Amino acid sequence: MSEATPSTNGLAADHEREPENWEALARRAARRSGEEADQQELVEFLTCDLAGAPYALPVDRVREIVRMRPLTSVPRTPDWLLGVITLRGEVVQVLDLRMCLGLPVSDLGRRTRIVVLHAEDGEVSGLLVDGVRSVLRTDESAICASSLTDVGAVSEMCRNGDEFVSIVDLDHVLESHTDA
Amino acid sequence: MAARRKRSKQTKAQREFVSEAEEILDRLCTDLAELQSQREEGDGDVDPDVVNSAFRSAHSLKGLAGMVGHDAMAELAHRLEDVLDGVRMSRVGLDSPALPIVDQIIALSTELLASGIESSGSDVERVAEVLARLDVALTDSPVDESKPEPELDIDPSMLAALTEYEEHRLGENVRKGRHLSLVETNFELASFEEGLSELSTAIREVGEVVSTLPSPGAAPESQLRFSLLAATTVAADQLLERLDFPDTTVRIVLEGSGPDVVSEQEAGRAEVSESVPLAPEASDFESLKSVSDSVRVDIRKLDELMTLVGELVIVRGSVAAIANRLTHDGATQRIGAELAKVHKQLDRKLKELQTGVLEVRMVPLRQVFQKLSRVARRLERDLGKRVELDFVGGDTELDKLIVEELVDPLVHLIRNAIDHAIEPADERHAAGKPEVGAISVVASQRGNHVVIEIRDDGRGIDASVVRQHAEASGLIAAETVLSDKEVLSLVFEPGFSTRSEVSETSGRGVGMDVVRSNVTRLGGMVDLDSRVGRGTVTTLTLPITLAIVQALLVETGGQRFAIPLNSVLETLLVDEASIQRSEGRELLNLRGEPLPLRRLSDEFGLESVPSEGGLCAVVLGLGELRMGLLVDALIGQQDAVIKPIQGPVRQVRGIAGATEIGDEGAVLVLDVSSFVEDTVRRKDAA
Numbered sequence: 001m002s003e004a005t006p007s008t009n010g011l012a013a014d015h016e017r018e019p020e021n022w023e024a025l026a027r028r029a030a031r032r033s034g035e036e037a038d039q040q041e042l043v044e045f046l047t048c049d050l051a052g053a054p055y056a057l058p059v060d061r062v063r064e065i066v067r068m069r070p071l072t073s074v075p076r077t078p079d080w081l082l083g084v085i086t087l088r089g090e091v092v093q094v095l096d097l098r099m100c101l102g103l104p105v106s107d108l109g110r111r112t113r114i115v116v117l118h119a120e121d122g123e124v125s126g127l128l129v130d131g132v133r134s135v136l137r138t139d140e141s142a143i144c145a146s147s148l149t150d151v152g153a154v155s156e157m158c159r160n161g162d163e164f165v166s167i168v169d170l171d172h173v174l175e176s177h178t179d180a
Numbered sequence: 181m182a183a184r185r186k187r188s189k190q191t192k193a194q195r196e197f198v199s200e201a202e203e204i205l206d207r208l209c210t211d212l213a214e215l216q217s218q219r220e221e222g223d224g225d226v227d228p229d230v231v232n233s234a235f236r237s238a239h240s241l242k243g244l245a246g247m248v249g250h251d252a253m254a255e256l257a258h259r260l261e262d263v264l265d266g267v268r269m270s271r272v273g274l275d276s277p278a279l280p281i282v283d284q285i286i287a288l289s290t291e292l293l294a295s296g297i298e299s300s301g302s303d304v305e306r307v308a309e310v311l312a313r314l315d316v317a318l319t320d321s322p323v324d325e326s327k328p329e330p331e332l333d334i335d336p337s338m339l340a341a342l343t344e345y346e347e348h349r350l351g352e353n354v355r356k357g358r359h360l361s362l363v364e365t366n367f368e369l370a371s372f373e374e375g376l377s378e379l380s381t382a383i384r385e386v387g388e389v390v391s392t393l394p395s396p397g398a399a400p401e402s403q404l405r406f407s408l409l410a411a412t413t414v415a416a417d418q419l420l421e422r423l424d425f426p427d428t429t430v431r432i433v434l435e436g437s438g439p440d441v442v443s444e445q446e447a448g449r450a451e452v453s454e455s456v457p458l459a460p461e462a463s464d465f466e467s468l469k470s471v472s473d474s475v476r477v478d479i480r481k482l483d484e485l486m487t488l489v490g491e492l493v494i495v496r497g498s499v500a501a502i503a504n505r506l507t508h509d510g511a512t513q514r515i516g517a518e519l520a521k522v523h524k525q526l527d528r529k530l531k532e533l534q535t536g537v538l539e540v541r542m543v544p545l546r547q548v549f550q551k552l553s554r555v556a557r558r559l560e561r562d563l564g565k566r567v568e569l570d571f572v573g574g575d576t577e578l579d580k581l582i583v584e585e586l587v588d589p590l591v592h593l594i595r596n597a598i599d600h601a602i603e604p605a606d607e608r609h610a611a612g613k614p615e616v617g618a619i620s621v622v623a624s625q626r627g628n629h630v631v632i633e634i635r636d637d638g639r640g641i642d643a644s645v646v647r648q649h650a651e652a653s654g655l656i657a658a659e660t661v662l663s664d665k666e667v668l669s670l671v672f673e674p675g676f677s678t679r680s681e682v683s684e685t686s687g688r689g690v691g692m693d694v695v696r697s698n699v700t701r702l703g704g705m706v707d708l709d710s711r712v713g714r715g716t717v718t719t720l721t722l723p724i725t726l727a728i729v730q731a732l733l734v735e736t737g738g739q740r741f742a743i744p745l746n747s748v749l750e751t752l753l754v755d756e757a758s759i760q761r762s763e764g765r766e767l768l769n770l771r772g773e774p775l776p777l778r779r780l781s782d783e784f785g786l787e788s789v790p791s792e793g794g795l796c797a798v799v800l801g802l803g804e805l806r807m808g809l810l811v812d813a814l815i816g817q818q819d820a821v822i823k824p825i826q827g828p829v830r831q832v833r834g835i836a837g838a839t840e841i842g843d844e845g846a847v848l849v850l851d852v853s854s855f856v857e858d859t860v861r862r863k864d865a866a
Contacts, residue, residue, distance in 0.1 A: 072739075075832070076835075
């Protein structure tokens with residue numbers, strides 16, 4: 001982590017590092033994106049695993065990544081609202097991103113993480129993912145429309161080497177999951 | 181949501197600008213309202229200090245808006261300043277058509293503030309539009325330039341030192357025939373500000389201070405000499421008697437002659453003071469003094485402090501637990517007792533700290549009342565109705581956040597009252613009521629709650645009409661038996677009040693459901709009482725603060741919940757056998773009274789696991805209403821900082837927020853008012 005090479009591969013090599021480092025990683029990447037984005041048209045994503053497939057979340061929306069912690073379930077809410085956690089004095093809702101995207105749900109594992117977002121209107125929210133992979137830096141040309149037409153939350157994909165990563169439209173996810 | 185989004189993106193400087201500008205606008209409104217009422221009560225004569233204060237507010241706003249680059253606001257403030265300068269110089273009369281536009285400018289400014297620093301195209305258009313109207317109004321208003329300047333028998337060097345405004349005031353006072361005197365006195369250097377303000381206040385009791393001028397040189401060391409040019413209704417010697425200050429002289433500058441002047445002596449014409457050297461910048465003196473000793477604090481900082489205090493309270497709980505463990509172990513009993521003693525001290529100091537922080541957050545309701553009276557004034561004009569508005573209990577204090585959230589519901593209630601409840605004058609006359617409608621807003625503190633009553637003497641709400649509409653819109657079945665009071669509470673139902681024809685006939689406007697949801701979100705309650713033809717009373721009951729509450733921890737289905745203790749009347753152990761059923765509802769015989777019951781496990785879809793002793797009933801009380809909530813077990817009592825639950829799901833009925841307790845993570849806090857309401861409503865519907 002110390003050399004912080006600004007290339008996708010360099011960051012991807014940190015794949016198996018301790019998760020606490022991901023927070024720093026995300027933050028550093030967010031900082032860099034702020035400095036350079038306007039010159040190079042680069043976009044950065046946090047890639048994570050959901051039901052065995054790679055998904056990408058815009059890095060600048062990610063505030064931090066935390067391990068699983070005690071969840072308090074909230075009655076009278078749909079299943080995708082897993083519950084609430086406390087985070088340094090804040091009480092934050094955690095959504096199961098897999099359920100939100102209509103993906104199959106498996107048990108929580110060692111790599112399960114909560115991606116904490118700063119939402120646009122100032123309310124923090126958490127998304128449960130099966131695991132966090134890396135930060136993917138790419139330019140606009142690698143982004144293409146999604147091959148699927150009926151999934152509102154994933155309208156674009158991003159080429160990463162041979163692999164296609166689905167880009168999650170966070171606003172769509174958050175706005176379509178507001179009703180208790 | 182759009183507004184919130186904008187707000188969160190504001191920088192600290194912008195937030196400070198907004199809060200300062202809001203304060204200035206509020207002050208401006210208060211001054212203008214004061215002027216309006218002075219004009220109506222008196223003979224068109226108003227207190228020049230109030231006009232001047234309004235002018236200064238506009239001036240400050242202009243500077244402030246210019247500093248942060250809010251061009252639209254700066255333009256508005258600039259024109260405001262012009263008009264108010266005109267008023268204080270008597271170029272613009274208080275009856276000028278420009279004055280209602282001044283109100284509109286202030287309303288627009290307030291709106292602009294709410295939407296942040298950036299002004300959109302439509303904002304710019306609206307600014308241009310209102311300013312164009314101002315131009316028209318100013319051209320229409322009669323400019324009175326016929327008043328001749330009176331000949332003043334005053335030393336020219338003194339006249340030269342007066343500002344244009346002071347000169348104008350001097351002229352006005354001479355025209356009114358008041359006595360002009362020059363009050364000279366010495367003050368200690370260390371305390372001259374206080375001395376001056378006392379002296380000025382004393383003079384203002386019988387007139388006005390036209391100008392305050394320091395006169396250097398003439399005073400002994402460590403003292404300052406001042407000359408105050410006073411225009412009073414009493415003559416110089418009487419003025420001197422009233423001024424209980426050492427070393428003070430009063431010289432006659434001009435003897436009064438007007439009708440309001442109490443002249444009973446024939447003092448010889450004293451000579452005008454020998455050319456007193458005067459400092460030209462002295463006119464700024466007033467404004468220098470007006471710096472208050474209060475500090476403006478961002479509410480968010482107070483929230484952070486509150487959170488810290490809350491966390492300390494939680495730590496204190498852990499310390500208590502450790503002390504308790506130690507005292508119960510023979511080996512560590514002594515040290516445990518010592519720790520328990522220290523804990524007691526900590527507890528005491530912490531309570532003081534808590535109270536201190538809470539007090540800082542408290543603000544008087546007066547601010548809201550001022551906003552209400554502004555809204556009412558505008559509505560009166562728009563609707564052509566006459567309403568006497570009476571406010572009582574403006575000193576009643578509430579948490580700043582609650583006060584903010586109260587503005588909308590209260591404005592709504594006042595608007596409803598004027599628009600729908602108060603009848604037109606002819607109708608009132610026919611009904612034998614005074615033609616001017618009466619609305620009163622009365623606030624008072626009762627224990628941990630503040631009660632606000634909004635009363636009107638309008639047409640009242642006809643329960644039978646409400647019932648008819650509720651049945652027609654499918655809210656209740658035709659055979660449902662309801663008391664009049666229960667029928668009235670139907671106006672708070674979301675499905676009820678959206679129909680405009682209901683508002684016409686029932687005397688209530690739309691949006692009562694919004695009023696209720698706003699108030700319950702604050703942990704409060706709305707109650708309605710009305711008599712046809714006599715009027716309506718709407719009562720809001722609100723907690724004093726949301727920040728820290730004592731909570732009762734309960735458990736149901738293995739999950740813990742917190743219930744704010746201020747709504748808990750008592751707790752009972754309940755045997756399943758003692759629970760009675762009536763019309764499908766469960767109830768308990770509580771000392772001869774039926775207590776409706778709800779099971780928390782049913783409400784929240786949890787599997788109840790009662791302990792051996794049976795269930796526990798938590799008796800909840802809100803206003804007049806009572807209910808019992810059945811839970812598996814009582815855990816204990818705890819201080820809780822109620823936090824909002826952040827995330828995309830906006831509101832869950834029955835849950836007011838969450839609190840962090842020790843290392844258990846989040847514990848949900850129940851919204852007592854919604855449980856009580858739901859229970860009462862279900863009783864109605866059954």
